[in-house]
Amino acid sequence: MADSAVALEDVASVDIMTELLRRFKCSSKPDKRLILIGPPGSGKGTQSPMIKDDYCLCHLATGDMLRAAVAAKTPLGIKAKEAMDKGELVSDDLVVGIIDEAMKKTSCQKGFILDGFPRTVVQAQKLDEMLEKQGTKIDKVLNFAIDDSILEERITGRWIHPSSGRTYHTKFAPPKVPGLDDVTGEPLIQRRDDTPAVLKSRLEAFHRQTEPVIHYYGSKGILANLPAEKPPKEVTSEVQKVLSS
Numbered sequence: 001m002a003d004s005a006v007a008l009e010d011v012a013s014v015d016i017m018t019e020l021l022r023r024f025k026c027s028s029k030p031d032k033r034l035i036l037i038g039p040p041g042s043g044k045g046t047q048s049p050m051i052k053d054d055y056c057l058c059h060l061a062t063g064d065m066l067r068a069a070v071a072a073k074t075p076l077g078i079k080a081k082e083a084m085d086k087g088e089l090v091s092d093d094l095v096v097g098i099i100d101e102a103m104k105k106t107s108c109q110k111g112f113i114l115d116g117f118p119r120t121v122v123q124a125q126k127l128d129e130m131l132e133k134q135g136t137k138i139d140k141v142l143n144f145a146i147d148d149s150i151l152e153e154r155i156t157g158r159w160i161h162p163s164s165g166r167t168y169h170t171k172f173a174p175p176k177v178p179g180l181d182d183v184t185g186e187p188l189i190q191r192r193d194d195t196p197a198v199l200k201s202r203l204e205a206f207h208r209q210t211e212p213v214i215h216y217y218g219s220k221g222i223l224a225n226l227p228a229e230k231p232p233k234e235v236t237s238e239v240q241k242v243l244s245s
């Protein structure tokens with residue numbers, strides 16, 4: 001609602017009251033700047049809405065932003081598409097630019113959840129530079145630790161509601177009506193890179209380029225390892241434990 005162009009007088013009173021209440025609750029929450037790191041299918045997108053609501057943060061997923069750019073055929077999307085289709089990483093400069101811009105949103109005032117960024121040590125260093133300029137820093141990095149063997153079933157069964165980012169799974173988190181979003185009833189889609197062949201390259205990229213990022217934050221003492229192979233609710237309570245400590 002906050003980002004849309006609807007005039008305030010056209011918004012229902014109940015929606016205004018709900019938003020006021022949310023802002024009031026948020027005002028007492030500490031600021032948090034978080035990174036979620038883990039291979040594709042490890043559960044980052046599934047856990048993000050809960051963290052976002054609990055701490056009043058914005059959720060910045062570079063993969064979602066890039067897919068939107070590809071769908072809209074923007075110059076950024078045109079540059080990113082080939083690497084994404086192959087399961088390779090897009091260039092550091094492209095993603096650093098979109099994150100820098102996205103962090104300026106009003107919804108990021110109390111902090112952010114970075115999901116899928118940084119994915120290389122260069123991106124992590126550039127992020128540190130950006131935050132240093134703002135006089136802030138990352139508070140915690142949540143590492144969704146999981147064995148590769150579990151990921152193919154998670155990835156090939158994943159269904160997404162593109163406009164909200166809600167994620168379902170045919171076996172582990174089925175929608176009430178197959179193929180339709182629980183909240184809006186709109187159709188769900190499968191990602192074009194959620195295939196066993198592309199997953200293989202995405203995992204290679206993760207091990208070669210992103211695992212060093214985990215060590216980068218480990219050496220800074222802000223890394224928390226999560227048992228991401230557990231059921232979603234158990235992962236949620238582990239996340240809550242880490243964030244409240």
Ligand code: ADP
Nearest residue numbers: 041042043044045046154158168169172231232
């Ligand atoms: P990521 O954002 O890390 O790529 P997702 O959160 O989209 O991963 O999860 C991938 C798929 O696995 C989704 O279909 C989701 O419903 C399912 N999933 C997420 N967490 C779990 C879990 N803890 N156990 C079983 N399935 C899960």
Ligand code: AMP
Nearest residue numbers: 062063083084088089090095116117119
């Ligand atoms: P994801 O939605 O996080 O699985 O990302 C989907 C695809 O977007 C990846 O396979 C990459 O091609 C690209 N991508 C997303 N985030 C980044 C990033 N931080 N750096 C480079 N490429 C990225």
